[in-house]
Structure formats: structure tokens, C-alpha cells
Amino acid sequence: MASARLLVLAFAVVLDPSPRAPMRGVDVAGAQEPCPKPQQITKEEILQGMSRHGAYSLTSTTTSIRFAGEALLAIVQRRKREAPASTHLLINHADWFAAHQETAGVPYAKMSQAARASLERRRDALVDYGPRVVERVEKGPVPLLALDVTLFWPDTGDAATQFSYRDTLSDPPLDVYNQRIVRFRVVQYPNLLLVDRISGISVRPVGFLSAVFAVLGKPDLRQIRMAVSRDQWQVMRGTINVFAGITKTATGAIDPKGRGHENIPPDRPDLRTLAKQIQEPLELDYGPPSCQTQLAMRGRRSDCPGVMGGTGECGR
Numbered sequence: 001m002a003s004a005r006l007l008v009l010a011f012a013v014v015l016d017p018s019p020r021a022p023m024r025g026v027d028v029a030g031a032q033e034p035c036p037k038p039q040q041i042t043k044e045e046i047l048q049g050m051s052r053h054g055a056y057s058l059t060s061t062t063t064s065i066r067f068a069g070e071a072l073l074a075i076v077q078r079r080k081r082e083a084p085a086s087t088h089l090l091i092n093h094a095d096w097f098a099a100h101q102e103t104a105g106v107p108y109a110k111m112s113q114a115a116r117a118s119l120e121r122r123r124d125a126l127v128d129y130g131p132r133v134v135e136r137v138e139k140g141p142v143p144l145l146a147l148d149v150t151l152f153w154p155d156t157g158d159a160a161t162q163f164s165y166r167d168t169l170s171d172p173p174l175d176v177y178n179q180r181i182v183r184f185r186v187v188q189y190p191n192l193l194l195v196d197r198i199s200g201i202s203v204r205p206v207g208f209l210s211a212v213f214a215v216l217g218k219p220d221l222r223q224i225r226m227a228v229s230r231d232q233w234q235v236m237r238g239t240i241n242v243f244a245g246i247t248k249t250a251t252g253a254i255d256p257k258g259r260g261h262e263n264i265p266p267d268r269p270d271l272r273t274l275a276k277q278i279q280e281p282l283e284l285d286y287g288p289p290s291c292q293t294q295l296a297m298r299g300r301r302s303d304c305p306g307v308m309g310g311t312g313e314c315g316r
Contacts, residue, residue: 035291038088038126041075043095049075050103056232058104060258061114061174065224066234067100069186069193073145076129087130088292093122114176117165126150126296132287133185139283144188148286150296151182151200177202181297185286192278195224197286203240222247225282227274232256235264235274251275 049071057063079086097119101111108116128148137143153159164177182200186193201221225237234254239247253261253271264271289297 035295036088038090038292039079039083039086040090040092041079041095043092043099045075045078046071046091046095046099047103048078050099053103054228054232056234056256057258058100059106059110059112059115061112061176062254062258062260063234064112064114065195065226065236066193066228069195069226072127072147072149072186073188076127076145076147080129087128088290089127089129091125091127093119093124096125113165117163117178121153121163123151123153124296126152126292128290128293130290132290134187134284135287136285137283138285139281141189143194143284144190146188146284147186148289148293149184149186150289150293152180152296155180155298175204177204183293183297185284187284192225192227194282195226196284198222198224225278227278229268229270229274233268233271235271235278237275237278251278 050067052070052074053067056066058067075089075091079089097111097115100115101108104111126149128150129145133146133148134143159180162177162179164175166175179200182198184198185196187196188194198221203221220241221238222241223239227235229235233256235251236254237249237251239249241247251264253264253268255261264275
């Protein structure tokens with residue numbers, strides 16, 4: 001499905017590895033409050049998180065939301081057990097890409113265009129899993145776990161503000177457009193995965209679902225819901241913002257090889273059940289961005305000569 005591009009994560013940040021090293025504070029009501037640096041996790045931790053994958057394509061853009069989402073959730077679950085006071089983590093782009101490639105067991109050229117483009121852009125990830133990610137449940141069950149994810153690449157002053165590519169290794173091919181700052185929430189339920197409040201990504205399928213998403217311009221991706229069958233088929237429900245206040249939603253299936261199916265196969269009543277299941281009403285109130293997230297979103301041009309503290313950090 002076109003919207004399944006989202007969670008191909010390749011990240012890069014050079015930070016002081018000490019979890020107690022203070023970051024430059026964020027002004028609150030005229031006063032500067034301390035903002036602790038998030039811990040950068042290791043390649044070994046990433047490999048452990050990725051090791052739980054099922055028997056499906058690990059290099060297709062269409063399956064990337066599941067692969068990266070499950071890996072991120074596994075990493076955070078372990079961090080919560082081993083470092084219960086921690087609420088943020090950083091993932092290095094080279095470590096993530098190397099772990100992904102090693103887990104998939106393929107050469108560089110077989111990695112998706114999405115993964116390679118993110119590596120080349122040195123895309124960073126900041127993951128907030130603190131208690132304020134979800135402040136209130138308005139509709140639906142209480143989530144098992146919620147993450148506030150910010151993807152960004154270093155703003156060096158002359159860095160591009162966006163990039164785009166056509167992922168021809170994906171089935172179907174996708175035109176994907178990424179802003180320098182991408183934000184979304186990953187919410188885990190017992191029977192589905194929700195990626196919500198997406199900003200900074202536009203998608204345009206080539207072929208599959210193109211009739212459904214046949215609009216001028218680049219529709220903005222807003223939400224993804226996903227459920228998985230016992231034999232590794234994925235049922236995806238993607239919502240895009242066509243114009244202000246106008247959205248379109250489409251549901252499709254992805255087989256274990258990463259091929260998209262615009263319609264649920266007629267001989268798969270279990271997939272039709274999943275398609276109904278992921279339509280259940282869900283509404284969450286999310287908390288504001290943490291100080292770490294606010295710093296990650298700052299740009300050199302408008303805010304300061306660097307992000308996330310350290311060398312070239314923001315001045316007063």
C-alpha cells in the first residue's frame with residue numbers, strides 16, 4: 001500500500017553518549033528549564049529489536065511500517081525494563097541501516113530506495129515514549145504502548161529542506177516526498193498498529209490505489225492502521241489529506257512478499273475480518289512535544305546553528 005512507506009527509518013545523530021549530559025534548555029514562561037539528552041542506543045540493541053520479525057519481505061517499502069514499527073516497539077519495551085527512568089532514545093542512521101541490512105541478509109543494492117535515501121540524508125530519529133505521549137483516550141481501548149517519533153536530518157544551513165524519490169523496488173512503485181522534519185505517533189493495541197498524526201510525508205502510488213488517490217498534487221499522509229494475519233498477510237488502511245478538511249481512506253492487503261493488493265482476496269474471509277477490525281473508532285488526545293522533540297525540530301536557518309545540543313548548539 002502506498003502509505004506503508006512511512007516507517008522506513010534510517011537515522012543519524014552524533015551526541016554525547018552520557019545519558020545524564022544536559023541539553024540546552026527550552027524556554028518556558030521566560031525561564032530556561034534543563035532538558036536531558038536522550039540516550040543513543042547501540043547497533044546490538046537494534047539487531048535484537050529486529051530479530052522478532054516474521055516470515056515476510058524485509059526490504060519492501062510496502063512492509064516497512066510493520067518491520068520498523070515492531071522493531072521500535074521491541075527496542076522501547078526493552079529500554080523500559082532495563083532503564084525505567086528513561087523516556088527518550090536516539091537511533092543512529094548508520095547503525096539502523098546496518099542492522100536492517102544484516103537482518104535482511106541482502107547487499108546494499110537490494111535495500112529499498114527508501115532505506116538508501118534515508119541513509120544518504122543521514123536521517124535521525126528521536127523517540128519519546130514518556131507518560132505524556134497519550135494524555136487521554138477519547139474512543140477505543142487503552143493502548144499498550146505509544147511512541148512520539150520525530151525524523152530529521154541535520155540542518156547544516158545549506159541542507160535541502162525536502163527530498164523525493166520513486167521506489168521502484170517496492171510493489172507497487174511509489175513516489176514519496178519527505179520534508180526535513182517528519183513527525184508521527186506509533187500506537188500499539190492488542191490487535192492492530194496505529195500510526196497517527198503524520199506530518200511531513202506525501203505519497204503517490206504508481207498503479208496500485210492510483211485510482212483511489214487520483215488527485216492533483218501530492219496528497220499528505222495522515223494515518224495508517226495495520227493488522228496482521230497468521231500467515232503474515234497485512235491489511236492496511238491509509239488516510240490521506242487531499243485538500244483542507246477533505247480526506248480519503250483506502251484499505252488494501254499486502255502479501256508476505258510485499259506485493260500490494262487493492263482488494264481483499266475473495267477467498268480470504270480472515271482478511272476481511274481484519275479489515276473490519278481496523279475500522280473500529282479510535283481517538284486519542286496526545287501530549288505536547290517534549291523539550292527534546294522541540295530541539296530536534298529547530299532549524300539552523302531560523303533558530304540556531306545546530307540541533308540537539310553539543311557542538312554548534314543553540315545560543316541564548
